[in-house]
Amino acid sequence: MTPTQLDSKNPGSALAISGLSKVFNVGNPNEVTALSDVHLDVHTGEFISLIGPSGCGKSTLLRVIGDLTAFDSGSVQVAGKSPEEARKERLYGIAFQQAALFDWRTVTRNIELPLELAGWQKSQRQERSAELLDMVQLSDFAHHRPWELSGGMQQRVAIARSLAVDPPLLLMDEPFGALDEMTRERMQNELLKIRMETGKTIVFVTHSIPEAVYLSDRVVVMSPRPGRITAEIEVNLGDRNEMTRESDHFFRCVTSVREALRVHDTSNSTSSSHRGEI
């Protein structure tokens, strides 16, 4: 399924950000410009990754989109609405690096949490959670407790939970960051499969170059001090299979992302050496 097909089915802008800035600790000596003049447009059904070194503001950008933190200037529109409206209308689901499951709830009841808060009836909740468990292949673990599951399985539960109310937008903050490499690659394939099945727009934060390239239609490269977008790299891998990670095209994309990251890495080191001279 290509983005254009999704466009024709569900046209429009999933996310429109322009001139976005955010400053932490305004007026303090340790004032940090987390985001500076960020412009980003994501169309419906697109999968984008935000990549960059620590402190480049990629997680902050995700939190602004989700209305988990405020911003200072610029405009952010999630499906044509303000982030606050989008959050209140449950237009996005979110998954974090920590699965953040509730230990006192079974797997099923963790997945049903967003449905409970959205006021779904019990029978509807059960139907939906069974569907989602099937999608993440955890039906056998429906009544287990989160701590009985492996890290990868917990993360699958968290993804199922983020999809619960069927929001058009999925925000993911390094969801596979704490997993081992083998599990991570398997999870990436599962996420792509879920994306194929659901046609969600996905904004994915990562600091892994191969992960960003493998998953995304477009990789958005960010750099720190101040946090800003420095490059956008289109990736057209088409349908992924076991050969994709070994293809020349994959390597070319990885190389161009790496170079985009390095350009600003060197500019950083020169600026810091400048500071050293002063």
Place this chain on the structure above:
Amino acid sequence: MNTKLGYVWPPILVATIFLGGWQLLVVVQDLKPFLLPAPSLIASEFSSGATLMWGAAYYTATTAFLGLIFGTVLGLITALLAQRFITVDKLAAPLAAGLATVPIIALTPILNNMFNITSRTPRVLVTAIIVLFPIFVNVTRGLIQVNATQLELMRSLNATPRTTLRVLRIPNAIPFFFTGLKIAAPLAVIAALVAEYFGGPQQGLGSRIASAAANTAYGRAWAYVLAAIITGLIFYLAIIALERLVTPRTAQVTTTA
């Protein structure tokens, strides 16, 4: 089976050596009962006065139980109020330390004057106040020390503070609540017992210990102490049983007091 026996034997062995050593010391050194009665004397006083022991323990346990219930309810209410105002755990810790230094048991004579000294009321009140603090401190912590990511998740789900309290904070506080109860339950027995030293009805363990000691019946006094220990232990074990019942995952979760 082997491992179960492995848990049972060491304490029995230690207790046997301890009691045997005690008995030996008293016999060999010919210690007088007012100094230290032999375990055999305490045991015979305990069994011969079993009915009295039971009655006294029942009275004191009732005071302790009422105080425990009352104090727990008060502790839970204050904790729920406090979590609305204390948002940082840093504030809870010094508060707990400060409260721990208040000599609540010293309030007993005052409460005896405020309320009817011939009734159980002042004792139940003192017990309740003593119970209130460990419950309050632990539950407040449990309500405040919530995983930051889980809080963000609740915000992303557009949860009101009240919903977050119900769905996240209260379940999060349950292991902390039991930590508090495990401190509070034996404390309730001690408080109910000591409160009897300040006058009032004489049928409880505290009154009996005091009068037995005053009448030079040292073996008997110690037998009442033994009854008090058993009462405290029963309270503690009851809480453990309740915890197992409510949270079957106990083995998996460790909380710090």
